[in-house]
Amino acid sequence: MSVFLLILGLVLFVGLVIVHEYGHFIVARRNGVEVEEFGIGFPPRAWSKKTKDGFLFSLNWLPIGGFVKLKGEHDSDTEPGSFGAASFAAKTKIMLAGVGMNLIAAFVLFTIVAVIGVPQLVKNQFTVASDTKIARQDVLVGHVEKGSPAAKAGLEVRDKLIAITTANGTKQRIASADSLPGVTQRLAGQKVTVAYERDGQRKTTSVQLLSSQEVIASKKTSKPKGPLGISPTEYTLQRSTWSAPIVAAGLMQQFTVATFQGLGSAINALFHGDGKKASEQVSGPVGIVVILKDGSLLGIQFVLMIIAIISLTLAIMNVLPIPALDGGRLFVMLIARATGKQISEDTEERIYGYGFMALMALVITITVVDVKRFF
Numbered sequence: 001m002s003v004f005l006l007i008l009g010l011v012l013f014v015g016l017v018i019v020h021e022y023g024h025f026i027v028a029r030r031n032g033v034e035v036e037e038f039g040i041g042f043p044p045r046a047w048s049k050k051t052k053d054g055f056l057f058s059l060n061w062l063p064i065g066g067f068v069k070l071k072g073e074h075d076s077d078t079e080p081g082s083f084g085a086a087s088f089a090a091k092t093k094i095m096l097a098g099v100g101m102n103l104i105a106a107f108v109l110f111t112i113v114a115v116i117g118v119p120q121l122v123k124n125q126f127t128v129a130s131d132t133k134i135a136r137q138d139v140l141v142g143h144v145e146k147g148s149p150a151a152k153a154g155l156e157v158r159d160k161l162i163a164i165t166t167a168n169g170t171k172q173r174i175a176s177a178d179s180l181p182g183v184t185q186r187l188a189g190q191k192v193t194v195a196y197e198r199d200g201q202r203k204t205t206s207v208q209l210l211s212s213q214e215v216i217a218s219k220k221t222s223k224p225k226g227p228l229g230i231s232p233t234e235y236t237l238q239r240s241t242w243s244a245p246i247v248a249a250g251l252m253q254q255f256t257v258a259t260f261q262g263l264g265s266a267i268n269a270l271f272h273g274d275g276k277k278a279s280e281q282v283s284g285p286v287g288i289v290v291i292l293k294d295g296s297l298l299g300i301q302f303v304l305m306i307i308a309i310i311s312l313t314l315a316i317m318n319v320l321p322i323p324a325l326d327g328g329r330l331f332v333m334l335i336a337r338a339t340g341k342q343i344s345e346d347t348e349e350r351i352y353g354y355g356f357m358a359l360m361a362l363v364i365t366i367t368v369v370d371v372k373r374f375f
Contacts, residue, residue, distance in 0.1 A: 002199065005296035009303040014289060015064030016311050018106060020318070023101030024068045024094055031090035034071040034081040041066065064109040065284075070094075074345045075333055079354055102250075102315035110248035111306035117237035117301045118247065120357060122258065126250030129244035139174045141196075141230050148229020150211055153194065153205040155230065158297050160197040177232040188212045188227040199297070255309055259316050284366035287373070291331045323355020 018040060034054070039045075040062035048058035059081020079085060083094070113119075117135045118127070141159045157322070164183055167190065172177050172183045180342035189211035195204050209227040240247050264372045288310065295302040321369055332351060336343045343351075 009292035020098035023097035027097035106311040114244035131243040142233035143231040286370035
């Protein structure tokens with residue numbers, strides 16, 4: 001099941017880019033701008049066909065999104081049917097169409113997740129209290145200390161903790177993450193049986209807990225996680241019914257604010273020369289795959305939630321004045337209109353070319369950081 005959810009997550013992730021480009025495609029054609037090619041994936045081209053509507057539909061070998069090629073994409077082009085010849089209002093709508101499609105996709109996904117169960121990812125996560133029910137509340141292994149009793153017993157991150165049973169048969173159910181430290185401290189030094197669930201299968205393992213003295217002694221060489229050696233976390237799903245669209249809108253507002261706060265924190269860290277802190281605020285393709293891989297073990301709700309957040313993030317990033325992205329192109333056009341000077345084709349090429357190179361350099365840097373972070 002987790003493999004299926006991982007594949008589904010990756011397909012939906014690529015689909016977000018295709019949906020974004022489809023927005024440009026639809027709005028361009030409705031505003032009289034000719035579409036020369038609509039491609040799924042990036043070149044080299046694997047297959048193509050000329051449609052009856054006159055544009056080329058292509059499938060390409062690099063399955064990392066898609067693209068739309070418009071006739072006369074430079075702002076200075078004047079040929080009828082070209083992007084450059086369109087009105088400023090039409091150009092603005094074309095540039096923002098992808099953002100709009102990603103916002104719609106995010107809203108739909110958040111609404112679906114609100115109905116089937118919203119994973120609680122942040123404190124005070126938005127919900128409508130009168131229409132919210134806890135559908136699932138699990139205590140999971142969040143971290144396993146190396147060489148700890150939990151590590152020796154084979155416990156892994158994301159295992160669902162169910163109960164701890166002593167040698168005399170006394171069972172202590174793990175009701176919350178906050179209750180686990182108290183249970184293990186009371187049983188310090190004893191040999192216990194931990195019941196847990198992994199990939200839907202119920203399992204047990206025998207664990208010799210550290211004594212209180214051993215925990216104290218371990219502080220000299222490491223950061224102990226108590227007698228068991230783990231940090232627990234909670235995974236909660238909250239379901240809504242009639243309020244699902246309201247919850248979706250609230251989550252979009254909440255995560256938009258969080259995204260801008262994260263960007264602000266990253267930029268501030270860069271200005272102060274703290275590259276490590278800045279890198280903690282962002283993630284690239286490798287990080288997304290790792291998150292989807294880990295999330296696939298938690299269920300379809302988590303995968304859809306992450307895809308919804310990514311769709312929202314794509315919309316936010318594409319509205320910012322970043323060269324080579326939609327917001328950057330729109331910003332350049334606004335400058336041209338404000339100054340009353342037409343930007344030449346060569347100048348546009350340089351702006352977008354340098355912007356694209358800078359963007360690729362950033363992606364490569366983030367990928368390197370992700371590899372170091374996760375592997």
